[in-house]
């Protein structure tokens with residue numbers, strides 16, 4: 001009963017009076033032995049707003065997820081790309097109309113940008129746009145690679161940033177693929193594309209569906225595991 005309301009009751013011989021104790025992940029009502037439980041719930045009811053606000057705060061702190069992407073986009077920051085991290089090198093240039101981002105696996109990212117434009121948020125947008133373009137190209141590559149095997153051709157494919165899903169397949173076989181997947185190892189992104197392609201045949205997660213996924217990607221369980229472990233950090237975005 002108390003747990004559902006977010007607090008816990010604890011009797012302590014050392015307690016002199018009823019009080020609220022906040023710890024890393026819970027709010028406790030600590031009372032001397034003998035105080036009737038009903039009285040403690042009444043006490044909690046009085047402090048209801050404070051308890052729920054405090055709980056939200058402590059839970060937010062313990063559950064806070066560290067994004068894979070850098071907090072600030074600046075010289076030397078590490079950018080996640082295809083399951084790895086690469087440093088950003090900024091070169092300021094006056095005679096340049098538009099910032100240009102280039103990538104080389106051995107060197108990482110190089111951004112040519114006007115000195116007055118090199119704000120973290122400006123760079124973030126440039127990086128994000130570049131990444132979503134890459135995500136679109138990769139998705140297309142995976143479709144060309146996997147679709148022919150079982151004739152799993154989508155109607156239309158969109159790259160989006162979705163808050164809580166990696167991809168979807170509509171009744172009309174339109175695919176949405178989360179562009180943030182470009183941060184993940186290539187086989188993980190390939191798995192998500194294949195997963196949605198397999199929904200063209202099976203609009204459910206039946207055994208037959210997973211069988212079809214496994215036909216294309218035998219170690220798909222490892223990809224699901226990767227997403228479970230790191231997915232939230234990817235979902236934070238660029």
Ligand SMILES: [Zn+2]
Pocket residue numbers: 195199204205
């Ligand atoms: Zn699915």
